[in-house]
Amino acid sequence: MTDTAVESRREARSAGPAPPLRPQNRQFAVLAVLVLLAIPLPLILPSAQGAVAVRILIFLIMAVGWNIMSGFGGMFSFGHAAYFGLGAYTSAYLLVEHGVSPWVGMAAGMVVAAAVAMVIGYFSFRYDLKGAYFALATFAFAEMLRLVTTSSDAVNGAVGYQVPLIQGSSVWQMQFPAGSPAYFWIALVLAGGAVALSILFRHSPAGRYVVAIRDDELAAASVGAPVMRHKLLTVALSGAITAVAGAFYTQYYLFIDPQLAFGSSVSIEAIVTAVIGGIGTIWGPVVGAVIVGSLADVTATLLATPPEFLSFLQGRSGLDVILYAVMLILIVRLMPKGIFGTLADKFSERRRR
Amino acid sequence: MTATIDTDAPETRAPSATLAVLKRAGVVGALVAAAIAVALIQSGSGIVVWQSVVTGLLTGGLYGLIAMGLTLIFGVLDIVNFAHGALLAVAMFLSFGVVQATGLHPYLTMLVTVPALFLVGVLVHRGLLSGSGGATLENQLLITLGLSLLLENGLLLFFGAEPKNVGLPGETHLDVFGAVVAGSRLYAFAGAVALGLVLYWMLQHTRLGTAIRAVASNGPGAELVGINVRRIHTLTFAIGAACAGAAAALAVPLLSVTPTLGEQFNITAFVVVVLGGMGNVVGALVGGLLIGLVEQLTTIYLDGQSSLLGVFVVFVLVLFLRPQGLFGRRT
Numbered sequence: 001m002t003d004t005a006v007e008s009r010r011e012a013r014s015a016g017p018a019p020p021l022r023p024q025n026r027q028f029a030v031l032a033v034l035v036l037l038a039i040p041l042p043l044i045l046p047s048a049q050g051a052v053a054v055r056i057l058i059f060l061i062m063a064v065g066w067n068i069m070s071g072f073g074g075m076f077s078f079g080h081a082a083y084f085g086l087g088a089y090t091s092a093y094l095l096v097e098h099g100v101s102p103w104v105g106m107a108a109g110m111v112v113a114a115a116v117a118m119v120i121g122y123f124s125f126r127y128d129l130k131g132a133y134f135a136l137a138t139f140a141f142a143e144m145l146r147l148v149t150t151s152s153d154a155v156n157g158a159v160g161y162q163v164p165l166i167q168g169s170s171v172w173q174m175q176f177p178a179g180s181p182a183y184f185w186i187a188l189v190l191a192g193g194a195v196a197l198s199i200l201f202r203h204s205p206a207g208r209y210v211v212a213i214r215d216d217e218l219a220a221a222s223v224g225a226p227v228m229r230h231k232l233l234t235v236a237l238s239g240a241i242t243a244v245a246g247a248f249y250t251q252y253y254l255f256i257d258p259q260l261a262f263g264s265s266v267s268i269e270a271i272v273t274a275v276i277g278g279i280g281t282i283w284g285p286v287v288g289a290v291i292v293g294s295l296a297d298v299t300a301t302l303l304a305t306p307p308e309f310l311s312f313l314q315g316r317s318g319l320d321v322i323l324y325a326v327m328l329i330l331i332v333r334l335m336p337k338g339i340f341g342t343l344a345d346k347f348s349e350r351r352r353r
Numbered sequence: 354m355t356a357t358i359d360t361d362a363p364e365t366r367a368p369s370a371t372l373a374v375l376k377r378a379g380v381v382g383a384l385v386a387a388a389i390a391v392a393l394i395q396s397g398s399g400i401v402v403w404q405s406v407v408t409g410l411l412t413g414g415l416y417g418l419i420a421m422g423l424t425l426i427f428g429v430l431d432i433v434n435f436a437h438g439a440l441l442a443v444a445m446f447l448s449f450g451v452v453q454a455t456g457l458h459p460y461l462t463m464l465v466t467v468p469a470l471f472l473v474g475v476l477v478h479r480g481l482l483s484g485s486g487g488a489t490l491e492n493q494l495l496i497t498l499g500l501s502l503l504l505e506n507g508l509l510l511f512f513g514a515e516p517k518n519v520g521l522p523g524e525t526h527l528d529v530f531g532a533v534v535a536g537s538r539l540y541a542f543a544g545a546v547a548l549g550l551v552l553y554w555m556l557q558h559t560r561l562g563t564a565i566r567a568v569a570s571n572g573p574g575a576e577l578v579g580i581n582v583r584r585i586h587t588l589t590f591a592i593g594a595a596c597a598g599a600a601a602a603l604a605v606p607l608l609s610v611t612p613t614l615g616e617q618f619n620i621t622a623f624v625v626v627v628l629g630g631m632g633n634v635v636g637a638l639v640g641g642l643l644i645g646l647v648e649q650l651t652t653i654y655l656d657g658q659s660s661l662l663g664v665f666v667v668f669v670l671v672l673f674l675r676p677q678g679l680f681g682r683r684t
Contacts, residue, residue, distance in 0.1 A: 076491055127673045131490045132433040136623055137672050140665045143620065147662045264616070268498065275495055316513070318506035318612075325502035329481065332495045 024203040027282055028196065034286075035192045042181030048297075050184060054252060056293030057187035058245050062266075063273035063285030064194040065242030070271075071280035072202060073234040074214030075121075078135040079142030080242050080270045082120075083113040085261030087243025088250045089149065092161040102174040106247035110240035116141075117239030118232050125231055139264070146262035160257025163250060174251045183252055190248055194241050199282055201237060210234045242270065272328050278338025287340045291327070296320040374680060381679055385646065392653045400531050405649035407532040411542040413645020415604055417638035418545035419618055420625035421552055422596030428632020429569045429589040431490070432482060435497040437622060438615025439504035440594050444470050444601030445610045446508055452519050452605075459519050460540070463602035467595045474594030478587045501615070508612035516609035524606070537606040544603045549638045552596070556634060565589055569632060620661070624668040630678025640679070643667075 042050045066080050090112050091105030100108075120141050129137050150158045169176040176182040201207045209230040212220040221227050250256045260266075269292065277288025299320040335342040392402050423437045447469055448462040481496050525536040556562035567575040568585045576582050608614060625644050629636025644664055651663025671678070 076494065078494075123673055127676070129672060129676065132427075132494065133627075133672060133676055135433070135494060136627065137669065139620075140668050140672070144662065144665045144669075147659045147665070151659060151662075268502065271495070271498070279491075316510050318509035321502050321506040322510065325499045325506065328499035329496055329503070332492050332499070333481065336492060 024199055027199045030283075031192060031195055031199065035188060038188055039185070042184040047179040050179060050181070052294055052297045054184050054187050055296075056289050057184070057191040058249055058252070059269060059273050059293040060191045060285055060289035061187075061194045061245035061248070062242055062270040063277065063289055064191075064198050065238050065240075065245065066270040067274045067279065067281075067285050068198055068201060068241065069117075069235050069238035071274060071284070072207060072214065073210045073231065073238070075231065075235065076131065076135045077138045077238075077267070078271070079138030079140070079267050080238075081262045081264060081266035082138070082142035082145050083117060083239040083242035084246035084249070084266050084270070085142070085145060085149070085258075086113040086116060086239075087246030088256045088261045089155060089161075089246075090243070091247035092163065092250045092256050093155060095163060096161050101172050102247060102251050103172070106244060109243040109247045113239040113243035113246075114236035117235040121232050121235040122228075125228055139267070142262055142264070142267060146258050149258040149262060158258060160255065160260070161250070163254040165254070187248060187252070190244055194244065195282065195286065197237070197241065198285075201234075202282060206230050206233050272324055274338075276324070276327055276331055276338060278341035278344075281338065281341050281344065283344075284338045284340040288338070291339075292324055295323055299323060377679060381643070385643070388646070388650055392650050396653050402653065403530065404532040405653060406646065407529055407534060408538075409646040409649035410642050411534065411538045411645070412648070413642035414542035414545040414638070415600065415607075415641070416618075416621050416625050416644055417641025418548055418600045418603070419597060420622040420629065420637040420641055421549055421634050422593035422600075423622050424626045424629060424632055424634060424637040425552075425565075425596070426590055426593035427626060429565055430482075430586050432493045432497070432590070433490075433623075434590075434593070435494060435619065436477070436501040436504065437593075437597060438617075438619025439501035440470060440473065440615070441597040441601055441618055442508060442610075442612060442615035443473070443504055444598040445605055445608070445614065446512060446517075446612075447598075448602050448605045449517050449519055449610050459521060459606050460544070460602055462605070463599055466598035466602050468598075470598030470601075471591045471595040474591030475587055477594070478590035482590070483583060483586065501619070505612050505615060512612065514611060514613075516611045518609055519605045521606035535607075541603040541607060545600070545641075546638070548596070548599055549634065552592075553634055561585075561588065617661075621664060624664050624671075627668065627676070628671050628679055630680050633678060633680055636678055636680045 041053055045053060062080065062084060065083065066077060069080075070076050087106065087109035090109035091102050094100035094105040094108060095102055120138065124134055124137050149155050155161075163175070166173055166175050169180065169182065171182070174186065202211075209220065209225045210233075213225060213227055213230060217227060246261065249260075273288040273292045274285050275288070276291055277286065278284025303316065303319060331338060337345060389402060389406065392405070393399065396402055419437070419441060423434055426432055426434050426437075444466045447466050448459060451457055451462045451465050452459055477500065481500065482493060521537045521540075523536075527534045527536060527539060554562075556566060564575070564580050564585050565588070567578070567580055568582050568589075572582055575585070621644060625637055625640040627640075628643060629638070629640030644667070647663045647667050648660040651660045655662065
């Protein structure tokens with residue numbers, strides 16, 4: 001997809017003595033600048049917008065996770081709610097039932113999600129499920145997890161978990177007073193880490209293999225790429241990152257139930273965010289998260305005090321989803337590389353001229 | 354993909370293939386018999402199991418009808434239509450609205466929902482899915498996903514989430530060898546089977562049906578002999594959508610009408626489509642009956658679990674072991 005490596009080499013030859021940064025270093029530099037710029041945000045923004053900012057970061061982590069498997073790897077997952085939910089439930093279970101720190105719970109959730117992703121992946125690849133069949137299989141697994149948690153008393157069934165409140169604040173318990181900027185900073189670190197991982201992965205041998213396998217599996221296999229191993233590695237990484245979003249979600253909203261954790265809307269949010277931003281690009285999920293994450297708030301404000309011609313919609317729900325559904329359709333029809341992908345193409349075209 | 358809209362007419366099918374289908378039907382029948390036997394042992398009550406079997410089969414007929422539209426679209430256009438459930442919901446609201454406004458018998462609203470959904474199908478295919486933007490499988494998935502979100506939330510926005518009910522005038526309850534069956538359920542089943550047969554007849558014995566089968570089995574070849582492939586694609590999509598319209602009118606007395614009711618039917622319909630073999634209309638009907646049974650038997654086997662769990666277990670097994678469906682052939 002991105003031939004930036006070739007491009008930069010070509011530029012290096014023509015541009016003379018100062019070789020440009022390697023693409024991953026350039027991307028790391030951009031990431032560092034973005035994170036630094038974001039740090040003061042919770043201190044500037046009013047608290048309602050601060051909550052939106054945290055939601056954007058949660059979407060961001062989910063979309064980065066989805067993008068690794070489905071964008072770079074081309075394995076179209078319709079069931080990322082499975083990994084989000086496993087992250088959320090593992091950390092919530094360990095915290096509520098055994099008093100384990102959410103940080104440890106998060107790590108455990110990552111391991112569980114990665115393992116489940118590998119099992120699902122192994123069977124799907126072993127039985128050669130492709131395209132729509134693969135999407136349906138991933139969807140089925142997520143739904144099965146939702147149904148099983150809903151009816152399992154061991155994890156509180158349909159009631160879910162409430163995170164026990166503590167006095168004051170504690171980094172180790174990942175709990176702060178409501179509206180504290182610390183939540184944003186933790187989410188920022190996690191999201192920054194997720195993007196950094198996705199940059200590392202994209203430029204690692206495994207990432208290159210997986211992109212090659214996505215573009216032409218037969219060709220990649222015939223030159224000796226270990227297809228199964230790299231696909232499994234990709235789904236494991238993707239599942240682990242998505243689990244982080246789930247674990248953090250539980251800590252931030254202090255509540256999780258089967259529908260919030262494993263519901264199909266979670267999978268859809270991950271997909272829509274990545275696709276609107278730009279599927280298979282590093283920055284697409286970031287752009288998409290800013291748009292999708294803030295939409296709900298924008299429409300809520302709009303519907304709370306609607307302008308004259310929209311007054312019949314007052315107090316109704318669903319408008320935000322309608323907007324992102326329209327955006328999804330338009331983007332897939334008109335700019336299939338997403339907002340970031342299309343802009344990046346335009347930009348590099350102009351530079352080449 | 355396995356596009357098998359019964360491309361081989363019965364007379365051209367080799368005897369060995371017929372035998373294979375019979376054999377598979379036998380295996381499936383044996384499995385069903387075993388499942389029922391286990392349910393009998395588990396519950397220890399014949400009447401409970403019989404009631405489940407009857408309810409399962411009757412509900413399954415409805416699943417089959419909904420899945421027929423989906424399987425037709427998949428077999429001919431290779432499109433996994435995630436918006437099928439949302440189209441069903443739209444048709445239900447339409448049917449509900451017509452009953453409210455005119456006091457028409459719910460089943461007669463089919464006269465409105467079928468043409469309306471046909472038209473919607475034409476518009477969706479021409480406007481969203483045909484052409485280069487809808488070319489790849491991922492794009493089609495995403496577009497139909499977006500459409501389903503759009504339709505469901507549009508209904509939610511305009512009509513709200515509170516469920517609406519349409520009663521069947523003169524609703525009766527029948528006794529089928531000890532099992533109690535609501536009349537509406539029985540009529541819906543009969544309607545589903547009848548519509549399935551009409552669809553099958555249309556595919557096998559009309560010019561349009563022949564053209565659809567030709568496009569399904571070999572698009573470029575059909576183009577070469579003068580079939581307008583794009584037109585057939587649009588018509589097929591529209592017929593598939595119209596099936597959802599028909600199913601809606603039949604099912605509206607049975608269900609609470611909510612904006613998100615399509616979701617659960619969508620899931621079941623996909624399972625049925627894969628089970629029956631993607632593109633196989635008769636397979637969809639049989640698959641629907643089986644899934645209806647599986648749902649009911651699950652509630653007997655696993656007390657307290659959702660009936661959908663058994664459906665998903667069957668789904669995953671079929672996806673892994675027989676992705677071409679029970680009655681399809683491996684390609």
